[in-house]
Amino acid sequence: MAKTTRDRLTYLRRRALARWLYRRPLSQLSPERLYLWSQALIETADVPGAVVEIGCASGGTSAHCDRLLRNIGVSKPYVAIDTFDGFVPEQFDHDAERGTPEAVRHGFAASSQILVRQILKQLGAPDVELVQADIVTMAPQSLPSPISAVLVDVDLSQPVYAALRKVWPLMAPGGMVLVDDCDLRTGFRARDGFQRFCAEFALAEDYTYGMGVLRREPAQTSTAHASA
Template sequence: MLRYVKTAAKEALAPVLYKHPPSGLAPERLAIYLTALLERRELPGDVAEVGCNIGGTAAIAARMLRRVENRSRYICYDTFGGFVPEQFSADARTGTTENSRTMFSANSTRLVRKILDLHDCEHVELVAGDIATVAEGLLSPVYSVVLVDVDLSEPTYVALKRFWPRLAPGGAIFVDDCQEDGEWKAQVGYRRFCSEYSLPEEYHFGLGVLHRSL
């Protein structure tokens, strides 16, 4: 109930609360992501942000791409209601604190749409669902850049399994929260994927990176 009240209040106050795009990425990681998008703007394929929360990073990145005349689709995948309970519980058993369980739950596609539209990002597409089970038809055949930012180990691992085969030659995937000592276990999912696919682990300021060679 509280979740719905909070979301409704955010929707009503969106023009004031979200006058500036509310990116959840640390500045140095945002810089890396934006640079990767600029460097790959000529590649074929769409851009995916898996875990967009209220769309702050999407608003900055998608607007930047339009300013440099890139016409790719920018697609945000999220539950728009926070963590999937079983996925959160699995990480809670290995140290993620219970307090974080509802962190992103006061959200809705309507709120994110409103925030994106406030920032001239009507073209950003929203796909609601658990990334582990979202229908194949809602994924693009090719992506140039993918940001995986779902915090937890299992959806990170499954997202990588689903997006890696769709990455264009020259494309890159970035996984947020890949630092050893953090609250989040995304790095566990990233490591598991790298090990299974015999890919090298590479880190830049807490982002795990995967490249597909040209």
């Protein structure tokens, strides 16, 4: 997304004031959804594999949840993927034609990987791995594997669908996927991408607090082991 003059000014202000603006993790998830994501991380604590957040914005949720993992003694890579440049224009156009308001087009454009790295450092989460990529064009081989838990938080239908296509084959048995903004309340069409993916893979659509939820079947325990 090409930054407008306004985006550039906002970005410069955020960089100059980052030390004061980001003294506490500012998650963009609503409280009940941050709770759900936190719960998913706790539930999958024993599932091997990286934790991945696709669409991390300023890193508020990443910092909060990286700390959660460390507090409960779980040592897993936390990988946060974002364009760090906001929405990809064609992906936004696609949803704008279906009702997503123009007013949110530049919502996340005033950012950069350098700024988010600085924010994560000052929030005490320097180990969060940042990857700058458009999830639609990102090579699946660049994703960690296996994955124990994924938060897909990219708002638009096409990147949601692409993210699910790419992460689902990499999920460890027992792993969980949450997709934000599946309630259509905000005007975002994340739900379209979630529905398309579920239909293609014959998966049941499950929603909690407006988030799409998918669970990878846990590994089969052998009869001998189960009856032992």
